[in-house]
Amino acid sequence: MISIAIIYHSEDEHTHALATTIAEGIHAGDAEPVVYRITSEMIENGRFIDDKLFEKLKEVDAIIFGAPTYMGGPSAQFKAFADASSPSWETQDWRGKYAAGFTVGTYPGGDQPQTLQYFQTLASQHDMLWLSLGRANIGVENINPSGTSLGVTAHTPDDAQLSEACLQTAFYLGQHMVRALKGVWHT
Numbered sequence: 001m002i003s004i005a006i007i008y009h010s011e012d013e014h015t016h017a018l019a020t021t022i023a024e025g026i027h028a029g030d031a032e033p034v035v036y037r038i039t040s041e042m043i044e045n046g047r048f049i050d051d052k053l054f055e056k057l058k059e060v061d062a063i064i065f066g067a068p069t070y071m072g073g074p075s076a077q078f079k080a081f082a083d084a085s086s087p088s089w090e091t092q093d094w095r096g097k098y099a100a101g102f103t104v105g106t107y108p109g110g111d112q113p114q115t116l117q118y119f120q121t122l123a124s125q126h127d128m129l130w131l132s133l134g135r136a137n138i139g140v141e142n143i144n145p146s147g148t149s150l151g152v153t154a155h156t157p158d159d160a161q162l163s164e165a166c167l168q169t170a171f172y173l174g175q176h177m178v179r180a181l182k183g184v185w186h187t
C-alpha cells in the first residue's frame, strides 16, 4: 500500500487540523498516512533527535511538510527537524520521493508562501519531486481560495477556526498526492 508521511509542527492546533484533514484525503485515496507531530519537547539543546523517524522516512513513498508560519518562515521546531535531516541528505535517502507542503498564518498576506518556498528548497536539497497545487480549483469548487500554487496556505484571523475552504484544500492535497503516486491525474 502507498504510504505518505505528514511531518508537521503545531502549537495552537491549526496546522494540526490541516494535517489531520490531509490524512483523511490520503485515506480516501486508499493509501496510508504516517502522521508525525513535532513537539518542542523533542528538541534538546536546539537539536531534534529521533533516529526511528528517519528510518521510517526511508520507507514511505512521499513526505508532506507542515508548519505554522513564524516571522515569514517555518517555525523553529520544524526547522530543527529539517536540520536533523542532514544525515538523510548525505545519503540522499529521500531521492525521487514526492514532497508537498502546508502552512498557516494569522493574516491572509502573512508571508505563508515563504514557508512553502522553504519546504520546496528542503525537498530540492533531498532531490525530491515537488507536488504543487497548480490550478487546484479546476473542476473543484470552494478550494484554494488564496490561489497559492506551491501548496496549502491557510489563515486564522483572530485565532478563529480554519475556513471550510482551507480544510477542503488540505483534503484535496492528500488526494492529489495519492493520485500523483498512482500516476492518475485529476482533470
Ligand SMILES: Cc1cc2nc3c(=O)[nH]c(=O)nc-3n(C[C@H](O)[C@H](O)[C@H](O)COP(=O)(O)O)c2cc1C
Binding pocket: 009, 010, 011, 012, 013, 014, 015, 016, 068, 069, 070, 071, 072, 073, 104, 105, 106, 107, 108, 109, 110, 111, 112, 156
Ligand atoms: C513567533 C510567531 C511568529 C508568527 N509569525 C507570523 C507571520 O509571519 N505571519 C503570519 O501570518 N502569522 C504569524 N504568526 C501567527 C501563526 O502563524 C498562527 O497563530 C498560526 O495559526 C499558528 O499555527 P498553529 O495553530 O498550528 O500553532 C506568528 C505566530 C508566532 C507565535
